[in-house]
Amino acid sequence: MRPFKYTNAKDVPSALKLAAGNPNARFLAGGTNLLDLMKEDVERPDELIDITRLGLTQIKATGSGGISIGGLGRNTDAANHPLVRQHYPLLSQAILAGASGQIRNMATNGGNLLQRTRCPYFYDVAMPCNKREPGSGCGAMEGINRMHAIFGWSEKCIAVFPSDMAVALAALDAVVKITNASGEERVVDFADFHRLPGDMPEKDTNLSHGDLITSIEIPKNNLADHSYYLKVRDRASYAFALVSVAAAFEMKGNLISKVRIAMGGVAHKPWRAMKAEQMLIGKEPTEANFKLAANAEMADAKPLEHNKFKVELGSRSIVRALQMALNGGKS
């Protein structure tokens, strides 16, 4: 871990000003990922701007019937908030499927979106990694890639984005509210927040230096009755997803009128299963229809040497998550 300067921001303007003054500075919130990466010499900021005293922790209903979740609130508080549990159980389940109780108590909602891949070649500075060291090559491509992407990867990078929370947010059509270094606010659709690796795997998101996530907003929906977050992993707790599925739908009579499916553990960003969604609109929620939709989605997968199982597992997981959603979360 390199020596760094620690500064404490009193409020949002001072945090933005401090960041604008140093291109090598990073905001420090929960620190559950950033500090690990600094100890590993992967992240090398020379200044940490502590933003844990800025407020921005509130969870409240928005004027349009949705919900606003403070960027600096803790994951645990978001998962357990009555408004979240009642109207967005999918988000609550996804947060609780991630990390461990201790980590969720520290980690913030904004920080969750900015965590970095757990690709072991990224974490190990002795290994090549285009994300960590652009141009050094991808250690995982010809290496051990069981945990890696099956959608949207590039020759430069096959890493997956590790968050569970973000998978639910992708399914729930969330938006991210950001204030930039000059104090200007903007709203980014969740689908445009994270990037696919392409030629610049070092860039995980479309944020610029000094951008601060102030809140995450989820619009009003009627998905709460039929939603489920399924996470398949190598142990029951504290393991990243092999595949995860956030599934939610709304019924009109016997037919599905609206459906949202997003996947984790399969791509460089939360993967919206648009093909599967399209196939289910106006259909009955039967196992046969779920399977057709899941298989259609997974037909586009491009697995690697060690993760071919993710295609079958992804398909089964979509079906299972939809079934669970149909039964209101009960098996």
Place this chain on the structure above:
Amino acid sequence: MKDKNTNVGSPVSRIDGILKVTGKADYSTDHPVKDPAYAVIFKSTIAAGKIRNIDSVAAEKSPGVLAVITHKNAPKLNTKGGIRGGAMLQSADVLFFGQHIGVVVAETFEQARHAADLVKVEYDQKEAKIDFEKLHRNGVKPKDKEDEKRGDVKVALENAAFKVEETYATPIYHHHPLEPHATIAEWQGENLILYNSAQIVNGAQNAAASTLNLKPENVRIVSPYIGGGFGSKGGQWGNLVLAAVAAKMVKRPVKLALARQQMFNSVGLRQRNYQKVSLAATKDGKLTALVHETATHAAIQDEFVEPCGDCSKIMYDTPNSLITYRVTPMNLILPTYTRGPGKSTGSFALESAMDELAYKIKMDPIEFRLKNEPEKDPSNGKPWSSRKVVECLKEGAKAFGWEKRKMEPMQNVQGNYWVGYGVACGTYPAHQRDSSAIIKLNREGSNVTAIIELAAADLGTGTYTILAQTAADALDLPINKITVRIGDSDLPPAAGSVGSVGATSYANVVNDACMKITDELIARSGKQFFARPTAAQLMVSEKIANIQTRADSKPMESAEQYSSHSFNANFAEVWVNQSTGMVRVKRFLAVTGAGKILNPKTARSQIFGGNVWGIGMALTEESVVDPRFGHFVTRSFADYHVPSNLDIGEMEAIFIKEDDKLANKLGIKGLGEVGIVGVSAAVANAVFNATGKRIRELPILPDKLL
């Protein structure tokens, strides 16, 4: 005295428990020393070759740095001195990825860690031998392990009514005790004090002394508490002597602690194994042949072979048997003893094959095992000192509800889950080893207290407590009058907490010391007694203020005539998610026959510890090597999955009543190792019973069940 002679066998809570939960028990680097410096090790990033150049200029100039030690400036050490695995900065050779190649010493830990990142190393790389999948077929006979053959297995296999011939694979596992390996070295003139966790206190003393070219009496190991070891602190590794070297060079006490990520390739491992098991049986389920062929890997510079075939030598009665061992030197860290060495992995292969064969014969796997129960040790013809496999199986079946098991897989469906039951047996040898102890009795008025001293080790499993229990009963004193001092090489030498010999060796010598001091008090009184008085009574009646004596105990010679082993039967109920392949162990029961149980509470915990690791072996744990680089891709606890709380269901331990006086005077057989043996096979057999899928390569990850 109300509680006369009832301490042994009672569920006494750990006498060191309060110290531990209040943080007052000092582990290795917790010990207060004056003005310590901090050392951080840096490691090779190639698997084979030579260091061409180490550029440490930036590190040396970094704030707070006191020394950068590499093979260029390290003192000459005796590399045959008993420190395991090399990696002591004695040459430019690199033999495995992650080999220690230098140490940075600085005023603070953070300064040392940062400076270690600044060191630049250039290598001349050689082709490394890493790919065990490709190399294991060319293994050679180990130096210290002979193949064993009885009868003619070939003919028996050819003529078998039923047979199984399958290969089972287990991955590399790491010990990963909660307390990583850590050392404080402090020189006092010619004398060296090493605060360092050691499962064998005297072994650590000898290894350090011989490697540093010192006399053992100039080296003191202080290791009162150990945060787990599982074999990795049985032998000692480079960290121990590198701390001493660093302390000498900077002329201050030095604290050296390995980071969790460094533990993967610093302190041994359980190696990957391929095991082919061939079993033959008659129509009615009598075994006629048992072949267990094992292949494993060792380091380039040294050999260690996990004896995976050992349990096959004694578990079942068969006229024809062949056990073979092959080993391949590879550019990986030297493997070492790991909980249930050979038996935990060996039993996975043997007990899976037994289950496969029982299924082919359409015989209940318990009945099949009972049918092949050996009357004597098949490997040497000796009678058993005790063997309670039959009782373990029968009582276990009853307690577990085995009758509810379906013979055919996929017959027990609960919602979206397949439910399966599995059984497997396990064993581990029981031995007593030479140990000495001093007992000191003190009296103030009528208050008599005792101090027990020996260089024993408490891995956290309860040595302090069982020795206090043993002494309390032998002296007829309340347990709170007993002080136990262990974990210091200045105390009388003792066996060590390895290979399930600790409790047996320590408790016997403590009991002997108590008996001896009572005899000496009787002699000193010059009186004759109708009933043997207690030591405390004699201290009072003879007005003796203090007395001490030493006992040196050896195994009973008669024990040699018997074959002594602990045995168990393990029962698992698993639920397998039909959609995702995720496995949950809903219930687990271990029934163990391990001689006299000194403390059912600590014994139960120890069995659970072994069971949990066995479940981890079966379902979650696996270290993956990238054959291109020779590094572990699984390099932290985020990737190397020990079971989480949620992975462990309902646990139960039953002990079969045993008091094996043929094995040793106190009838103890040892529990540390046997708790993990047979566990992974019980889980894998339950997975087969649930799903019809026989997984022969651990761990059973979800994708293997899709």
